[in-house]
Amino acid sequence: MTGVSAAAEHTRTVVVGITGGIAAYKAVGVVRDLVTRGHDVHVVPTEGALRFVGLPTLEALSRNPVTTSVWDDVAEVRHVALGRRADLVVIAPATADALARMAAGLAGDLLGTTLLATEAPVVVAPAMHPQMWEHPATRANVETLRARGVRFVGPVVGALTGDDAGIGRMSEPRDIVEAALAVLDQPDRPDDAGLTTGAAPSLPSGDLRGVRVLVTAGGTREPVDPVRFVGNRSSGRQGVAFAADAAARGAAVTLVAANVDAGLTADLGVEVVPVGSALELADAVRAAAEDADVVVMTAAVADYRPTEVHAEKLKKDAQGDHLTLELVRNPDVLAELVANRRSGQIIVGFAAETEPDRAARIALGRAKIARKPADLLVVNHVGWSSGFEREENAIEVLSPGGEVVRETSGTKAEVAAAVLDLVATALA
């Protein structure tokens, strides 16, 4: 009761679009929850949705007339009126077909026209089988919609229709409602750590709730003397995006940050362990990995460090025209983690490769995961003008057997979300 009266002070007009999947029966819970919280709810089901849930149920629960057709209330220009009046549009469930229609801007029914007529935030809760969710066509549609500002809640890993389980289950009605209303409370919510280029990040799906995730980010600096180091161009943005997305999914996150700009980690709300060199990173990771359920090794760890670290600044007068630095191998932290992996622990490695040819790059990745058998290896195309210090990334994800299980490009937040979907599936 308290929830009703408190929320009723901020009554919003919410359009709930229901599309034709078995999870439509759970959308009834979304409608009911929104009405209970005092909102003015208008349900727009597709014809397919009405095969799963009855129109009278939706009218009774929403306390408003329900129609699927643009030919009803023509004088009122219903599709435009609804879209204009809406403070928020929630699509639950969103089938693969619904996402494709939204991405294409199709307006063949009342839901399609309403979506084109609205300027309100749109939150979608996808529900489909894992193969459909992972299909490149669906991935492309999701990326298009995210880039347009559509927010996603879920899908989560769980039981699906039939005997199978995996990524694709619709989030629980309460999680959908809370995530959707949170968008209204924070219309200017920055995307993951302010790193992306306007694309909407995942909303908390809760699929890593209670999971302890260790992420390494940045690039190590191997000291030469008190003022110089041997380093690399990694900014830490990809690792920060992993930490942000894992935290948004409910994980307890430790971020071992190698020389990452403090501004990037300041508002993450995760435990940050700053480190400098590869040896420091190795120590921090060894300590934190003991408790971690998942380790994501995005950090660019130097393979070598100067054999000798000079206590005083090297003077060129003492060196002459040539200076030779002798380097020694650093411990391979990922290889150590894999060798000491606890049962059930998921380890994700990264392979930064400059090879432009996809097949050749994947072959390099296959050799790497054979050498260091992580649970997933994210092959990352880097170069003078790609990968580093940028907001976008392009990846192929390999399984221990060398199969490409995911391929995507987009903002670093989107890349992190794609990989963490696979991690959540693996944990399940």
Ligand code: CTP
């Ligand atoms: N890594 C690590 N410790 C190192 C070097 C790398 O833990 N000393 C980790 C990185 O964090 C990354 C993965 O290993 O997750 C891949 O590192 P990379 O240097 O790209 O691959 P290598 O196996 O060292 O192969 P190569 O140098 O031939 O590219």
